[in-house]
Amino acid sequence: VPIDYDPDAQPSNTPLAPYSLLTHALVSLSETRSRIAIINILTNLLRTIISKHPSSLLPAVYLLSNSLGPQFIPIELGLGSSIISHSIQQISGLTSAALKRMYNTSGDPGDVAFAAKSNVRTLIPHSPLTVPYVYESLLKISRCKGQGAGKAKQKIVDKLLLAASGEEVRYLTRTLCQNLRVGAVRTSILTALARAFVLATPGHNTAVEPNIAKPLDTENITEEYKKAEGLIKQVYVKHPSYDQIIPALLEKGLDSLAERVPLAVGIPLLPMLGSPTRSLDEIYDRLRDNQFSAEFKYDGQRAQIHASRTPSGIPAVKIFSRHLEDMTSKYPDVIGLLELVFATSDNLSSFILDAEIVAIDPTTGEIQPFQKLAGRARKDVNIRDVQVAVCVYAFDLMYLNEKPLLERTFRERRDLLRSTFSPRKAPQEDSNLAYFDFVESCESEEGKSSIEEFLLKAVEQRCEGLMVKLLDSVPADETSAKRNSRTKSLPSTYEPDVRTSGWLKLKRDYIDGMSDSLDVIPIGAWHGNGRKAQWWSPVLLALWNPETGRPVALCKCMSGFSDVFYTAMRAKYSLDSDFCSKQPVWECDLGGFKPDVYFKPHEVWELRGADITESPVSVAALGMASSTRGLSLRFPRFIRVREDKSIETASSPSFLVDIWKNQQGKKTSLGGKDEGE
Numbered sequence: 198v199p200i201d202y203d204p205d206a207q208p209s210n211t212p213l214a215p216y217s218l219l220t221h222a223l224v225s226l227s228e229t230r231s232r233i234a235i236i237n238i239l240t241n242l243l244r245t246i247i248s249k250h251p252s253s254l255l256p257a258v259y260l261l262s263n264s265l266g267p268q269f270i271p272i273e274l275g276l277g278s279s280i281i282s283h284s285i286q287q288i289s290g291l292t293s294a295a296l297k298r299m300y301n302t303s304g305d306p307g308d309v310a311f312a313a314k315s316n317v318r319t320l321i322p323h324s325p326l327t328v329p330y331v332y333e334s335l336l337k338i339s340r341c342k343g344q345g346a347g348k349a350k351q352k353i354v355d356k357l358l359l360a361a362s363g364e365e366v367r368y369l370t371r372t373l374c375q376n377l378r379v380g381a382v383r384t385s386i387l388t389a390l391a392r393a394f395v396l397a398t399p400g401h402n403t404a405v406e407p408n409i410a411k412p413l414d415t416e417n418i419t420e421e422y423k424k425a426e427g428l429i430k431q432v433y434v435k436h437p438s439y440d441q442i443i444p445a446l447l448e449k450g451l452d453s454l455a456e457r458v459p460l461a462v463g464i465p466l467l468p469m470l471g472s473p474t475r476s477l478d479e480i481y482d483r484l485r486d487n488q489f490s491a492e493f494k495y496d497g498q499r500a501q502i503h504a505s506r507t508p509s510g511i512p513a514v515k516i517f518s519r520h521l522e523d524m525t526s527k528y529p530d531v532i533g534l535l536e537l538v539f540a541t542s543d544n545l546s547s548f549i550l551d552a553e554i555v556a557i558d559p560t561t562g563e564i565q566p567f568q569k570l571a572g573r574a575r576k577d578v579n580i581r582d583v584q585v586a587v588c589v590y591a592f593d594l595m596y597l598n599e600k601p602l603l604e605r606t607f608r609e610r611r612d613l614l615r616s617t618f619s620p621r622k623a624p625q626e627d628s629n630l631a632y633f634d635f636v637e638s639c640e641s642e643e644g645k646s647s648i649e650e651f652l653l654k655a656v657e658q659r660c661e662g663l664m665v666k667l668l669d670s671v672p673a674d675e676t677s678a679k680r681n682s683r684t685k686s687l688p689s690t691y692e693p694d695v696r697t698s699g700w701l702k703l704k705r706d707y708i709d710g711m712s713d714s715l716d717v718i719p720i721g722a723w724h725g726n727g728r729k730a731q732w733w734s735p736v737l738l739a740l741w742n743p744e745t746g747r748p749v750a751l752c753k754c755m756s757g758f759s760d761v762f763y764t765a766m767r768a769k770y771s772l773d774s775d776f777c778s779k780q781p782v783w784e785c786d787l788g789g790f791k792p793d794v795y796f797k798p799h800e801v802w803e804l805r806g807a808d809i810t811e812s813p814v815s816v817a818a819l820g821m822a823s824s825t826r827g828l829s830l831r832f833p834r835f836i837r838v839r840e841d842k843s844i845e846t847a848s849s850p851s852f853l854v855d856i857w858k859n860q861q862g863k864k865t866s867l868g869g870k871d872e873g874e
């Protein structure tokens with residue numbers, strides 16, 4: 198993008214969407230919490246863009262989802278608050294002290310910018326902002342690197358804020374601060390995209406809807422919506438990139454979208470997830486005596502490895518985290534290993550495999566604690582500097598030699614995995630390459646007592662417990678005959694982004710306490726007392742509610758933290774930082790909790806507890822377990838920071854309810870509850 202990008206000079210057959218159109222939708226979104234209303238607004242916005250400004254659809258979707266590109270391409274805006282406040286000073290003529298006073302009252306930079314600019318009379322009108330211009334400007338900011346980057350960023354922000362008017366100023370500023378504060382979460386955007394494209398197909402009323410909040414016409418097309426939503430979501434979980442999905446939709450609509458945007462090497466799919474269980478009995482019950490394989494649940498880092506042979510012979514390899522971040526530069530030793538694999542196997546052209554990377558002792562092959570792995574450098578590691586040896590424990594194969602395997606059973610995928618690759622176990626002479634092995638497993642045919650022994654072995658070898666996987670898919674009618682009751686089918690296919698009953702996890706401490714740990718978001722704290730007077734304690738922790746796109750407070754926690762951790766937390770969440778405020782400036786549902794300070798929700802901690810209780814203060818899962826009370830956690834204990842998780846992947850209220858139901862001995866159904874159904 199040239200530095201002085203001019204929207205009007207961009208080649209385009211259709212007019213570019215005005216930024217005011219998007220802002221209008223954002224204003225409407227901020228006025229509602231109803232999911233139906235949110236979907237209506239987004240659909241009306243997107244159908245307008247599809248019919249009048251199709252070239253603006255991709256940037257509009259990115260701006261709505263508060264991102265600049267797919268998750269697996271790291272694009273950092275890297276904009277400090279000083280640049281934004283300097284721009285606001287410039288355009289409003291207000292002093293920095295005046296702006297600070299305004300900020301202390303409202304707590305939101307968008308509101309401050311809006312108020313500051315509303316008093317300014319512009320003599321020369323600026324040409325209106327367009328959606329692509331705003332998006333491209335953000336990309337330009339992210340590309341400013343090295344000397345003079347600050348100045349260049351300042352110039353772009355000045356230009357944007359100068360051209361913005363009315364509500365645009367508020368939302369542009371929030372976008373620049375990467376805190377849009379509206380509930381346009383991924384699922385809502387995908388649903389709205391599907392509906393907008395249904396409405397854009399011939400035969401439907403494609404007229405642009407001037408009233409953005411108008412309810413959609415659902416008569417006669419509910420089934421069509423459902424089909425389209427299912428299709429887009431199914432495509433997205435296998436290929437989570439709007440960069441490909443949106444051009445494909447614009448080109449030929451929903452028709453054969455799955456074939457045109459397939460699973461592809463180099464683009465990470467959303468990982469399959471395990472459902473928590475409480476005991477081996479529960480596992481046998483949920484799997485209804487069908488054959489399974491119990492595997493070690495290693496405590497390392499999940500790695501989705503994509504590789505393909507290039508004409509030069511050197512394979513193109515990418516490694517993605519559970520959260521789809523590109524970790525390729527973190528693991529040169531794994532890349533080296535894969536080069537070796539390609540060099541020694543003639544019949545291999547491409548694959549995608551699922552594995553856990555675990556720190557090991559290279560001389561004994563013994564599994565090392567997670568902290569060892571966590572100590573490795575994160576980026577741009579040179580293979581000569583690798584100090585902590587790792588083993589790639591492979592457990593699934595999703596793609597092999599140009600063929601997707603997701604629809605195959607786990608038994609078939611596992612056979613292919615084991616016949617295609619060979620272990621490279623410790624100890625080895627040629628150091629610094631990663632080791633490779635299949636996960637250790639025990640088959641259900643060996644009997645329940647063998648599985649129990651296997652669990653003990655897993656724990657002894659520093660694993661978190663077991664992952665229990667159904668080997669063959671079980672259709673619904675067959676299980677009904679067995680059980681004489683209405684039961685769902687049990688899938689053993691690879692289901693991206695779903696916690697199915699085909700993958701069950703059993704953690705080491707299932708006997709006492711909660712069946713699973715929770716991943717929670719710190720959102721506030723109180724001043725500590727006594728020994729903890731200089732620290733924040735307790736800390737207020739929240740679940741992530743995907744329905745509202747916001748954290749919802751769960752419980753206070755003051756145990757499990759070391760003094761070193763308390764000190765670091767106090768320094769990080771200092772009131773002078775961007776992470777802590779006396780005002781509730783970040784969108785969270787607090788229920789009855791009133792902390793002394795509020796934290797910016799941006800990190801995830803793992804939490805354990807004795808059990809889940811009903812609470813009059815918490816609004817987490819309100820209405821799901823009891824109509825008047827939320828759920829909370831008894832004796833919460835901090836375990837560790839989950840650096841591999843973003844707040845949107847923290848535990849949800851429905852996950853908590855599942856554990857609570859298990860705890861109550863109430864099961865939702867014999868087959869368990871599958872997310873995404």
Ligand code: ATP
Pocket residue numbers: 469470471472492493494495496497498499519553592636664702714
């Ligand atoms: P947790 O907090 O338990 O790690 P999670 O939310 O990260 O859970 P889950 O689906 O609950 O993910 O558990 C599966 C995780 O366990 C995988 O993401 C993977 O990192 C890890 N794991 C370790 N061993 C295995 C295995 N044999 N099969 C599948 N996943 C495994």
